[in-house]
Amino acid sequence: MTGVLIGQGSFGGDGRQPQVTLRMHVRHESLFHWLVERFPRSRLYGPYHHGDRSYYQWMARGRMLVEDLLPVLEESVNAALDAPSAERLTAMTERYADYITRVRSRPV
Numbered sequence: 001m002t003g004v005l006i007g008q009g010s011f012g013g014d015g016r017q018p019q020v021t022l023r024m025h026v027r028h029e030s031l032f033h034w035l036v037e038r039f040p041r042s043r044l045y046g047p048y049h050h051g052d053r054s055y056y057q058w059m060a061r062g063r064m065l066v067e068d069l070l071p072v073l074e075e076s077v078n079a080a081l082d083a084p085s086a087e088r089l090t091a092m093t094e095r096y097a098d099y100i101t102r103v104r105s106r107p108v
Contacts, residue, residue, distance in 0.1 A: 001038065002076045004031065006085040011092040018096040019061035020069060026054045039068050066103040 010021040022035070026047045036044050041064035046056035060069045070093070079086045093100060 001035065002073065002081075005073070006077065006082050011085075011088040013092060013096050014061070017062040017099050018065050018070075018092050019059055020065060020073075020092075022058040023055055026056060029056060032056045032058050039064070041068060062099075063103050066100050070100070 005020060005022060008022055008024055010023075011018075012021070013019050022032075024031070029047075032044050035058050036042055039060060042058060042060045044056060044058050047054055048057065073089055074093075077086050077089050
């Protein structure tokens with residue numbers, strides 16, 4: 001899972017909360033359903049059909065991202081594994097540090 005997000009995922013946000021997005025061809029549908037099973041609070045959109053492209057889009061954002069996915073990414077994504085991805089993850093966590101801190105400090 002980490003490898004797919006490193007290679008194909010986008011680490012960013014909407015200006016208010018962080019998000020990780022994965023967009024891939026519909027032939028990877030089973031992978032997307034596996035991600036939703038693994039992270040049930042994530043969202044799967046599609047299939048979309050634009051011109052000659054058909055794809056799904058999986059998103060992890062906000063509280064779900066911070067509580068469910070971010071710990072996995074923080075444990076596995078590092079510069080030794082893939083420096084550019086580690087930089088993208090660090091940039092996202094720094095940009096949304098206040099949001100991440102607020103979510104992590106809330107009682108469960």
